[in-house]
Amino acid sequence: MQDRYNDIRALTLALAGPLSDADATVQSMDDASPAKWHLAHTSWFFETFILRDMVADYQAFDPAFHFLFNSYYEAEGPRHARPRRGMLTRPSLDTVRAYRAHVDAAMDAVFPALDTASRSLVELGLNHEQQHQELLLTDILHLLAQSPLHPALWPAEPQAIAEASPIDWIVGPVGQVEIGHAGAGFAFDCEGPRHAVLLTPYALASRSVTNAEWAAFIADGGYDEPRHWLADGWAWVQAEAIGAPLYWQEDADGSWQQFGLDGLRPLDPHAPVCHISFFEADAYASWAGARLPTEMEWEAIAAHFDADGGCQLDDAGPVRPRADAAGHLFGNVWQWTGSAYRPYPGFKPASGAVGEYNGKFMSGQFVLRGGSCATPRGSVRASYRNFFYPHQRWQFTGLRLAKDL
Amino acid sequence: MQDRYNDIRALTLALAGPLSDADATVQSMDDASPAKWHLAHTSWFFETFILRDMVADYQAFDPAFHFLFNSYYEAEGPRHARPRRGMLTRPSLDTVRAYRAHVDAAMDAVFPALDTASRSLVELGLNHEQQHQELLLTDILHLLAQSPLHPALWPAEPQAIAEASPIDWIVGPVGQVEIGHAGAGFAFDCEGPRHAVLLTPYALASRSVTNAEWAAFIADGGYDEPRHWLADGWAWVQAEAIGAPLYWQEDADGSWQQFGLDGLRPLDPHAPVCHISFFEADAYASWAGARLPTEMEWEAIAAHFDADGGCQLDDAGPVRPRADAAGHLFGNVWQWTGSAYRPYPGFKPASGAVGEYNGKFMSGQFVLRGGSCATPRGSVRASYRNFFYPHQRWQFTGLRLAKDL
Amino acid sequence: MQDRYNDIRALTLALAGPLSDADATVQSMDDASPAKWHLAHTSWFFETFILRDMVADYQAFDPAFHFLFNSYYEAEGPRHARPRRGMLTRPSLDTVRAYRAHVDAAMDAVFPALDTASRSLVELGLNHEQQHQELLLTDILHLLAQSPLHPALWPAEPQAIAEASPIDWIVGPVGQVEIGHAGAGFAFDCEGPRHAVLLTPYALASRSVTNAEWAAFIADGGYDEPRHWLADGWAWVQAEAIGAPLYWQEDADGSWQQFGLDGLRPLDPHAPVCHISFFEADAYASWAGARLPTEMEWEAIAAHFDADGGCQLDDAGPVRPRADAAGHLFGNVWQWTGSAYRPYPGFKPASGAVGEYNGKFMSGQFVLRGGSCATPRGSVRASYRNFFYPHQRWQFTGLRLAKDL
């Protein structure tokens, strides 16, 4: 576990490598956090839930950081207001790196002495940090997208364009099917308890919807026709003047470009569509005469596939959904499901502050499954439940169609 | 059916009986509609979906009303903006009554000639009107509550106070259970298709939570302690400075009064708590060591009870949840469930404009079950799914606890 | 004075004559008040500042009205929030009329006994009521304009169209000139003290800018060209998507109609432009190579003209600015000046609650002069200072150009 700790902590730093102090400080919207904040908060997690309790004479790097870098743990007391995270020009990025080193050194010393409960909290902290690795990437992408200069974080050659395969339909298991996490490996509390659900005949598309397919939806007036949309979705489209996925830009000649961590590029027609909201995913499915899968259907199928395959995050560098990885059920883009994020039967949050990790967010959000090109490889599972509000789309989010049989 | 048409239409008018032209015109918030608008829109429904198509030379009462009184049917074209309904001082309440008479006369003439499809639309229109009867009452209550004068719409003697019974636990059926509407009677499209669900052992409280129990929650700091609350709920409590159910007023001596259609009254400790949001219901259940039932659990039990019993709306006059009717599963207060309002497996909306009735609202809302003291008797069923956003509480909404066994 | 009291009180009632209870109740925006509120507040003024103190055993019509119908007098205690005036469906219009009758009867009885100070407060109350007569008309016009039905309050034949005269320039007095109220007649406190100002050579246009001239400004791109506009004005034009005076509607063929108390009418090209903001007036003057007069320049000239001439309010009925009255310096449309509303040298507000009448509004507003077609004849003077915020335009506001010589 100590090696894994070191690897994961190192990857976080590497992801922030090309960032300037300013890049790492600015908050581009209330939903996003500064990169510096991600770097600090993930360290705060180990400091607060391991070092503070396990190391007798642990000296906090800076006592003010307990207030500054608490995210949302009410049980840990008041905290710096979320929408004001971008006001913290100090501590600097270098100081935050020093904070990480301080925590890592203390963790290094304490590792041999950790009891089972603590090791379980470290495991939670590592999975937590992997979640923040993806958030760091999505938040920095959102920030860079605010600049009219279209700066590339990792300039890169365009990928060779692969053809998208035609859609096949994967037929899922029916009747009483067990879903939810079971077994020895790590899972978040909201992935259980494992329980049986009843499934009726259905199939899941063999790949995600592509950019070219989405462009056809646009060309067919998909964003102008209320009958495809949920009422809240239609109100959102009207209020925000939405007409394309986030980060798409239309040129004067009607062709599309897409902004990413490697800058502005011509849209790859065969790559999975990305940065769409639940509302858009649902409207597309309606337009296409299909529907979104439920999270139970998705998991019932996914349990039979390799979660480590496909396009996922391995090391620092540009990430983009790739057409040539579209055949995998995992990776590339998170897949919106039609399931509201609610507790499984018998769900009980953990006691203490870490009980606030998942349970208190179970209203108003929808479940996404499968991970994305920005999800650290090894951190996603068939039972993994990601969740966002139906209008949010700055994550690497796409969709895969489903249908009744 | 024609008698039922006449009875229902007459009740709507009777409910609006004590309203002045001004009472019937003002819109007290975006979520509410003026009483005059309810009176007109329910007539618009019959005019648009029956008379326009079934009566060869039907003369609209006023062609402008098609625009003014469309609620949200995109397929019926543009409409007067919802938050501006209160700007329509004209037509007057008397003119709207004349509009109703015009539509009723035309309906009276066409009834014998209606084919099955049309009769089915009339049935939908009647159930629609019954929904608006309840909305008319909740909206006028909200309006009157804005006045510092606390006007009583129907002054009335206080009810004799009945003792609340102790809570028993109703054990529900488990395993594969069928829910959803089936059979000959009317139901809204979202109540089907009937399908099997898997239920694990659970029980439902024999009565709703009372005002006295809620006052204990307040006295115990229920509104001040984030750990009881969903994160969105806690943000709502903070932003809106919520500290009690809607329409509760605290006197200088710490006692509570409650505003209702019969004016301001001392709080009845034994009556069901009413006018609470989903967020409040969920927090209370968490504080009480219980949980909300799922809508499937609720229905599996309710299918065995008489839906016409309890305190429901029979005629014009003051409505209040009553302690002496608390033993019924139906009526008194709508019961928040823990289920997000989403389609049942295989759900397809009806084609045409009426297909917009339910399906497009299936995001962000939670299901309520059972009807209230303001629900017209005969219009609620075990399979009936009401739905509101988790912060809304101007309906007659309460809760009934559930627990795992 | 008693006759004048009766006449003015009667005119207020007559102006509200065609209003339904609903018309008189709804508040169409925060800046406007319901007609019922105007009727009640003007009575509140006499009740509070005369009857309460002068009549030993005066019985208030309803003690709650002291709270409900206080406008902004902090010294009179808390009051119903201004933006919630439209929530008061009760008291009804009839009850408010009874309130007026109650106050009038008490005033009738007390008139002979009034001392000088009280008669001076009555005089203030009458001028106050005349101000509210104009506000009642502008507020009801704003309300009716919200309806897609374009209801006419006073249906009327179109006026014969008179030609607008060419603009002459009235040369004003220069050097040390006295302005501000002096002498025996009534004036508001802000009209004094009379004092000398220094004026350099200037001239004032002999008539207001016409609708035809304004249409030329629009056709020349006046609303699209930032260089004509003050920065705050340009921001307002952009944020509110302003492209024409309030109540102008463009037909499909590009012709203009104008909504008024007599309904929707083709725009009269020769009538004074009306319902423009200070920002628009200033931009027009800039486009026209002229400027707005200062309030001192305007008054220095106006002191030589008859304040009772021109188109002003005489009795209940439709009011519109008229081309045939454009030769008068008073009436038709209020004229925006370039002067911020600030105190004259030596200004001291009156003591007590009525000291809040004018002085506390002396920031952020601009002075208008001359009265309008909705100003009761006899209530305007050369020294009269009206004031509104630079973006407001629901009053009968226009402009008259000035230039340096």
Place this chain on the structure above:
Amino acid sequence: MQDRYNDIRALTLALAGPLSDADATVQSMDDASPAKWHLAHTSWFFETFILRDMVADYQAFDPAFHFLFNSYYEAEGPRHARPRRGMLTRPSLDTVRAYRAHVDAAMDAVFPALDTASRSLVELGLNHEQQHQELLLTDILHLLAQSPLHPALWPAEPQAIAEASPIDWIVGPVGQVEIGHAGAGFAFDCEGPRHAVLLTPYALASRSVTNAEWAAFIADGGYDEPRHWLADGWAWVQAEAIGAPLYWQEDADGSWQQFGLDGLRPLDPHAPVCHISFFEADAYASWAGARLPTEMEWEAIAAHFDADGGCQLDDAGPVRPRADAAGHLFGNVWQWTGSAYRPYPGFKPASGAVGEYNGKFMSGQFVLRGGSCATPRGSVRASYRNFFYPHQRWQFTGLRLAKDL
């Protein structure tokens, strides 16, 4: 002039010396700009108005900067939206410094060849840059004040506390008095034309209001009593929960601290009160039984004093209003006047883009006079008119009382 150019440009850089890339990038509110933006925009001014036109083959440092760093010159085309200036993490602070060097080198080369018109634009650019030096300080102070860590930009020893002198009254000249700029030196266009005004007997306090005096206003309930306040001011106090000057913090024991560029310090009772709005200044004057001076009164007196005296900005380092400099009419804190910022008689803005410098801001703002401790010495004059909205208070703003004689 070339030396002065070099000195002023060097001071700007020096002021930004202690800033990190992050400090220089974040925008703490819409009214403020990032330090980096000030550094770039002042260079943009010379590039746009001198180099682009005067240097035949001038190569812009980066063509994108013309869009990025235009402030509000509509005639120079579209620009990056003001509230989004803080999104520009790139270019970095170092790149902006290189931009400055590029412009300075080009200016150095072109200086000998400048004609009179260009030299006049350079003079404007230098005064413009001096204004931005003060803004840079006030904006960075506002940013640092957002941090719960209270970082000091220039840690410094507290000043020795000097006693405030008692107030004397300076009697001003009366009758026809000339104000406005005249003569050879530089002035902004809004400072002229010079013209005569009429003044009646008045006096101006010999020093500004002190912190101790302001604390007495607070202790006397100054912020709780509406009768001291303009109506807009009272609304602002209520809406924003204002109870003390900006940057004052009350300790648990009731003592005050004040945040400044040298960090958090106990309030100096004898120093001038600073960071107050016009609304606060006006309310204080009302409470004190005095009034604010008009800008004409202030200038008529100030013309007889040395504008270079007092506490003003000489070099990079902490700035605070100082008790020992309170005897000077200039420096320490800007003094709110009671005059709305409007054009002088005969004012015409310059033609071209620089005509947008002052004239278009002449609505809604109030004039301040005299400069502050953050105003570069040598850049303020008796005729200098600064202007801000009445609620703004992040500048070094205070007040000096006046009274009628």
